[in-house]
Amino acid sequence: MSPAAAIEVRGLRYRYPDGAEALSGISFNIAEGECVGLIGPNGAGKSTLLLHLNGILPDPPPPEPSVFVFGRPVTEENLPDIRREVGLLFQDADDQLFCPTVYEDVAFGPQQFGDDLALPRTVATALGLVGLGGFEKRAPHHLSGGEKRRVCLAGILACAPRVLVLDEPTSDLDPRGKRELKALLRDIPTTKIIATHDLELVVELCSRAILLDGGSVVADGPTGALLGDEELMLAHGLERPHILQHRHPH
Amino acid sequence: MAFSLDPHSRIDSPVHRIPAAAKLIAALGILVATVSTPRAFVPVACVLLATAALSRIPPLFLLRRLIILEPLALGVAILALFQPDGGRIFARIVVRATLCLLTVILLSNTTPFAELLRVFRRARVPALLVTTLALMYRYLAVLVEESERMRRARACRTFSGGSGRAWKSLAAVVGRLFVRATERADRIHAAMCARGWK
Numbered sequence: 001m002s003p004a005a006a007i008e009v010r011g012l013r014y015r016y017p018d019g020a021e022a023l024s025g026i027s028f029n030i031a032e033g034e035c036v037g038l039i040g041p042n043g044a045g046k047s048t049l050l051l052h053l054n055g056i057l058p059d060p061p062p063p064e065p066s067v068f069v070f071g072r073p074v075t076e077e078n079l080p081d082i083r084r085e086v087g088l089l090f091q092d093a094d095d096q097l098f099c100p101t102v103y104e105d106v107a108f109g110p111q112q113f114g115d116d117l118a119l120p121r122t123v124a125t126a127l128g129l130v131g132l133g134g135f136e137k138r139a140p141h142h143l144s145g146g147e148k149r150r151v152c153l154a155g156i157l158a159c160a161p162r163v164l165v166l167d168e169p170t171s172d173l174d175p176r177g178k179r180e181l182k183a184l185l186r187d188i189p190t191t192k193i194i195a196t197h198d199l200e201l202v203v204e205l206c207s208r209a210i211l212l213d214g215g216s217v218v219a220d221g222p223t224g225a226l227l228g229d230e231e232l233m234l235a236h237g238l239e240r241p242h243i244l245q246h247r248h249p250h
Numbered sequence: 251m252a253f254s255l256d257p258h259s260r261i262d263s264p265v266h267r268i269p270a271a272a273k274l275i276a277a278l279g280i281l282v283a284t285v286s287t288p289r290a291f292v293p294v295a296c297v298l299l300a301t302a303a304l305s306r307i308p309p310l311f312l313l314r315r316l317i318i319l320e321p322l323a324l325g326v327a328i329l330a331l332f333q334p335d336g337g338r339i340f341a342r343i344v345v346r347a348t349l350c351l352l353t354v355i356l357l358s359n360t361t362p363f364a365e366l367l368r369v370f371r372r373a374r375v376p377a378l379l380v381t382t383l384a385l386m387y388r389y390l391a392v393l394v395e396e397s398e399r400m401r402r403a404r405a406c407r408t409f410s411g412g413s414g415r416a417w418k419s420l421a422a423v424v425g426r427l428f429v430r431a432t433e434r435a436d437r438i439h440a441a442m443c444a445r446g447w448k
Binding site: 141 | 443
């Protein structure tokens with residue numbers, strides 16, 4: 001038997017509380033170690049889909065789960081383990097940095113999971129990984145946008161997740177912030193799912209892309225072929241990234 | 251510079267170097283003395299002024315913070331004017347409130363809030379209350395910035411109109427801010443759950 005997929009989604013449907021259908025039957029598998037870009041126009045359902053991957057949505061989890069993490073269904077009793085295995089980076093860093101100091105924020109996850117003894121070392125290691133060693137005592141609201149995003153990432157890495165789920169990791173960052181974050185993500189070998197409008201990020205980091213529109217998977221395939229298909233991209237509010245246009249075989 | 255409740259809490263001075271717990275206990279003592287004995291007014295004022303001088307916080311900043319908070323005290327004190335001998339009671343309430351406000355302003359600007367929270371936690375203040383305070387402190391700046399952005403956006407499209415319209419637009423900003431704050435609270439809760447909060 002082949003090893004269980006890192007993330008398996010089977011016929012996932014979701015309606016907003018107001019009745020509008022957000023996800024209408026989504027299925028895909030992501031193998032361990034893969035880095036997958038999730039693209040699609042605004043309102044395609046990308047963020048909603050991501051919130052399902054660690055059981056934030058639906059609340060409470062349904063009796064018949066459609067999401068499986070390393071073969072385990074996302075159910076009420078599996079939630080603590082699944083939230084530890086799937087680290088979720090939110091779109092707005094201010095939503096995610098809810099503690100008064102950087103140290104407490106990075107320590108929040110490990111603390112919930114009961115790793116009190118090794119805490120200072122875990123935090124220092126995580127901050128070191130994102131290049132912010134020594135930031136422990138800083139207040140989150142006094143950090144730059146790029147620093148905030150990296151502290152968020154440290155807070156997730158401190159939980160040692162097996163899958164990283166990132167929602168628009170490069171939005172609101174200046175070019176340097178983007179470059180640094182990309183380099184950082186490239187060095188993290190964990191399985192990654194990145195929802196983004198930053199198509200160059202997808203080209204540079206992801207070997208596979210999933211195109212979502214109107215709550216369904218429209219296309220799923222190798223990044224180069226999918227993002228290089230100009231007609232497909234334009235039809236779904238996207239475009240063929242420049243980085244691919246200049247890659248002609250001369 | 252972003253809005254901050256306690257912009258001077260991280261400078262260095264003899265007062266800043268005193269452990270947070272000691273400062274908190276001293277502040278509580280001063281508050282109790284001020285509220286319970288009128289004779290304590292002069293010594294308390296002397297202690298506070300000396301602390302202020304030692305703390306290297308710009309006096310103008312302290313004065314401005316006092317003026318912002320004073321209306322709350324005056325609002326209550328004014329009621330005293332309607333009783334016999336109201337003048338003296340009025341004066342006493344105002345002095346008392348001003349001393350208390352100054353104590354709290356000094357405490358919060360000589361001690362990082364995170365350290366105060368740590369003292370609360372060690373003193374077994376209920377965790378829910380400490381978490382609420384921590385979240386309030388963290389998101390006050392975010393809320394102020396959000397309201398400032400919305401006010402600016404409104405001002406950019408406000409070309410005329412008397413004060414009536416201004417009040418109406420202020421009401422709209424406040425309402426919208428409430429909705430946004432609620433939505434943000436939901437997202438923060440989701441972010442907390444995502445990292446194992448139960």
